[in-house]
Amino acid sequence: MTEPDARPHVVIVGGGFAGLWATRALADAPVRVTLVDRRNHHLFQPLLYQVATAGLSAPDIAAPLRHILRKQRNVEVRLGEVVGLDPGARTATLADGEALRYDYLLLASGATHAYFGHDEWAGDAPGLKTLDDALAIRRRLLLAFERAEACDDPDERAAWLNFAVVGGGPTGVELAGTLAEIARHTLRREFRNIDPAQARVRLIEAGPRVLASFPESLSRKARWQLERLGVEVVTGTPVTAIDAHGYRLGEAFEAARTVLWAAGVAASPLGALLEAERDRAGRVRVAPDLSVPHHPEIFVAGDLASVQQDGKPVPGVAPAAKQMGAHVARAIRARLAGRTAPAFRYRDYGNLATIGRMAAVVDLHGLKLSGALAWWFWLAAHVFFLIGFRNRIIVLVNWAWAYWSYQRHARIILGGADAEAPRDDR
């Protein structure tokens, strides 16, 4: 029903931090914007591990893109998946066959899990990128304790109570720390045949230390905090095999029914649709203004973009994605005004990672915090940045409750969680 529109058309693919921030920054620009996402919601990814570990409900950390953008009249939100790009004809084709003609295109479709050439591990070691991933992991964690409770064979029971998280970056640290808390505190006294506190939670990092993007002193503190929570931290040893029965660490096979993958990310496959140079992780190497070389009308931002600054890569974190998104909006405005787009410059305000109740590390370039103070800082920052006023209140109430009671309210198994599912349905 939209009439022919003379305004330049900006197509933005992906409603994550980069895409959404670009969209918002084009609010009063003389363009019309189409924001395409495969999902109907923007996701506050930094809290995804809380949904996976039953501390928050899925809707607590997500908001419908349409709702966020309802007042921005130059935007149309489109639920759809881009399956083809034709830079010559300047069209992006959706899965339903519709071709969107663009004047400017922003690809901000993010990243997905990478199994380093072992895609066969995906079924036995799920990763955490979407709300559906989080609910699948939640279901698996909760069912593992149920299976252990119902099981008479000691070896099988031990395998159900053996949890491994592969990858010692922020997501792996969060998952392992929270999982240890669940076993030690949340589930205490709820079972009759097992003691959940006997569960073994292992965090496995192939490199020499956890949280490698932090200063070494904070990595040490993070490890110490993890161990205090009951996590066994293994560094310097790669996982060499994963199947339904367990995993191989170096030479030793560990019987474990629950392995979570937090070790690798690869750029969204959308980058491959461009004829542009990509790095090892599949990210598109962009020009200083974030456009694609030889295609000044195409931009890439967020986890899909490979950007070097001062000899180091700009990290794949939310603040960088937001800054890139906002920059692309500025670049498009500059082009429209006949000016040259400025170069992107990442402002690094610091680095935070949470570990568990009252445990976190914060690196503010010079100011390093760990423990309870770092945790309060992390909490304040994350609640502040949560999109949507309502979500912030709810998340705070949930957290206050969880903190006071050690309880996690979302311990509901959803999605074909019936007990008749085969025991090997992992």
Next chain:
Amino acid sequence: MTEPDARPHVVIVGGGFAGLWATRALADAPVRVTLVDRRNHHLFQPLLYQVATAGLSAPDIAAPLRHILRKQRNVEVRLGEVVGLDPGARTATLADGEALRYDYLLLASGATHAYFGHDEWAGDAPGLKTLDDALAIRRRLLLAFERAEACDDPDERAAWLNFAVVGGGPTGVELAGTLAEIARHTLRREFRNIDPAQARVRLIEAGPRVLASFPESLSRKARWQLERLGVEVVTGTPVTAIDAHGYRLGEAFEAARTVLWAAGVAASPLGALLEAERDRAGRVRVAPDLSVPHHPEIFVAGDLASVQQDGKPVPGVAPAAKQMGAHVARAIRARLAGRTAPAFRYRDYGNLATIGRMAAVVDLHGLKLSGALAWWFWLAAHVFFLIGFRNRIIVLVNWAWAYWSYQRHARIILGGADAEAPRDDR
């Protein structure tokens, strides 16, 4: 790890209102109790329609059975499905092969949807009994508006915006009223190509009036309130066919992509495992003390029990299920003490149904309320009865927010909601 235990073993199948209330009422009885449920949570079913219509998150209205019962040391909670009963050997067999030997058995596995011999309608007209049902309905409702927005063909668009709820009982009334509110208010201004307020919401009841279990004056008021919310109420006409493209009402075919089923329930198939007389809906006809004739050690309670009182059936509502559950606990205690179990007597305190924002009907035997006052009464009663202190607070905050803003926070499409799903995946 439990040692041989001389206490009589009570097996309770189903953790709904009947099973959970029976379990709790056996807290200090000289028995050990095993509570078996296919799901890990007790569900506050009266608010399930709020999850289906994106007003509440799934965990808001559910609590893990283990958590509710963690302090009751004579109970073991077992995630599992009963697939066989042997009243002679007094065993209940689970899907994983384990046979639970009981001294007393309570079957409280509730009800499921019934399509009156048209099971082929199930895929195109989902019903609402579990959290997974609610999330599937939520997904379907939200996707319908997305499909309409993306669609160029006026007929197809109209079919996506045509919603029908079959069945004018409390669930049908709640779904239709809330759906009309979503279209008229919640989604206002969020779409660019469609006006959600143009959506057609029809409530279809084959009998002469909606809410047939209420006095006629309240049925009239309910109908009037529904119509004021924008629902088209059709009574006295049965739906005679449903498929992926629409439904047949009398002789006319209506192109509609979303049909919800709230017309019929049938007792859980577990009742058929007993060699006992059952009514037309499959409910087990029980003796006055709720035991199964010829099997004084087997009880049936809740929606699975067919109980007559003063010539009328006891209704399938939460208060009746709770009372039956508590009664069965009393009956078991009486038997253990060598006394005769008393007869069950249902105390009917009244009947409530909600319709939408500030719209409800309440029948307290003599005192009849409708409109805003009835709605406040309904809200207070439901929040009061919600299990778990935390859930009550969260639900209240959610409602306060929803009321103030007309917004529904859980409008998140989960579960393979990617746009590449075929358009006919309904």
